[in-house]
Amino acid sequence: MTTTQLTSEIRKKQSFLCVGLDIDLNKIPKFLLEKEDPIFEFNKAIIDATHDVTVAYKPNIAFYEAYGIKGWKALDKTIRYLNEKYPDVFTIADAKRGDIGNTASMYAKAFFEDLNFDSVTVAPYMGRDSVEPFLNFENKHTILLALTSNNGAYDFQTKQLEGRELYKEVLEVSKTYANSNRLMYVVGATKASYFTEIRKIVPNAFLLVPGVGAQGGSLDEVCKNGISENVGLLINSTRGIIYASNKEDFAEVARNEALKLQQQMQAYL
Numbered sequence: 001m002t003t004t005q006l007t008s009e010i011r012k013k014q015s016f017l018c019v020g021l022d023i024d025l026n027k028i029p030k031f032l033l034e035k036e037d038p039i040f041e042f043n044k045a046i047i048d049a050t051h052d053v054t055v056a057y058k059p060n061i062a063f064y065e066a067y068g069i070k071g072w073k074a075l076d077k078t079i080r081y082l083n084e085k086y087p088d089v090f091t092i093a094d095a096k097r098g099d100i101g102n103t104a105s106m107y108a109k110a111f112f113e114d115l116n117f118d119s120v121t122v123a124p125y126m127g128r129d130s131v132e133p134f135l136n137f138e139n140k141h142t143i144l145l146a147l148t149s150n151n152g153a154y155d156f157q158t159k160q161l162e163g164r165e166l167y168k169e170v171l172e173v174s175k176t177y178a179n180s181n182r183l184m185y186v187v188g189a190t191k192a193s194y195f196t197e198i199r200k201i202v203p204n205a206f207l208l209v210p211g212v213g214a215q216g217g218s219l220d221e222v223c224k225n226g227i228s229e230n231v232g233l234l235i236n237s238t239r240g241i242i243y244a245s246n247k248e249d250f251a252e253v254a255r256n257e258a259l260k261l262q263q264q265m266q267a268y269l
């Protein structure tokens with residue numbers, strides 16, 4: 001999916017919501033555990049209930065890898081379901097990969113060719129040759145960690161490097177990478193006061209913004225300074241939506257939570 005198509009989906013659905021699919025078998029409704037593939041059944045119910053107010057889904061790969069082959073099969077089924085039934089949604093493999101070039105190419109193949117995700121999250125720490133293999137893929141997007149939502153972000157990302165903060169260096173330098181038009185960036189909702197500075201460097205890039213809901217970030221604060229001409233925001237909520245209920249009504253309750261965020265977003269569109 002191109003960013004132009006993504007912006008038009010956002011305008012159509014009046015939403016820039018991304019729903020995270022981070023599956024913890026201890027948190028999903030007990031009755032699903034009796035099914036053959038509880039992870040997929042849970043994801044399918046959440047996707048079916050929320051897709052009309054959601055423009056992107058983001059399974060975090062750790063939550064699938066933790067369940068071994070069963071987890072990976074459920075991830076495979078989930079992305080195939082999304083691509084077949086809802087081809088208009090943007091898909092994000094939240095894998096936070098980063099390695100030397102030839103290894104990065106294999107990570108890119110795994111997420112872009114085998115699983116056919118639209119995008120993957122990548123750590124920028126190893127630099128240009130660890131990111132460019134992902135950027136080779138046409139119509140795919142690489143989402144670089146710029147300023148993350150956690151407290152550890154202050155360990156390195158906001159430290160000065162040659163006169164500017166490291167996260168700014170990541171934004172500036174990555175713009176010189178080959179096919180940098182395929183880049184997007186992660187900026188945490190808990191870092192809302194940084195959005196004005198970030199927009200000076202990447203005025204129109206799409207920003208994936210996790211941290212609303214369970215981590216306490218404010219959607220309004222992010223939107224005020226983060227929205228761009230092409231909208232340029234994908235705001236993620238995971239636990240606040242998918243684990244709002246662990247009863248039979250979980251999908252309906254998840255939809256209500258998604259709807260609340262979508263209605264808040266509408267005011268900025």
Ligand SMILES: O=C(O)c1cc(=O)[nH]c(=O)n1[C@@H]1O[C@H](COP(=O)(O)O)[C@@H](O)[C@H]1O
Pocket residue numbers: 020022060094121147148149150186187188210211212213214215236237238239240
């Ligand atoms: O790349 C991410 O998605 C990410 C980056 C970041 O800075 N902070 C962050 O929370 N995330 C992910 O976004 C999701 C947040 O989930 P909730 O806190 O439950 O909404 C998790 O999958 C995190 O791994």
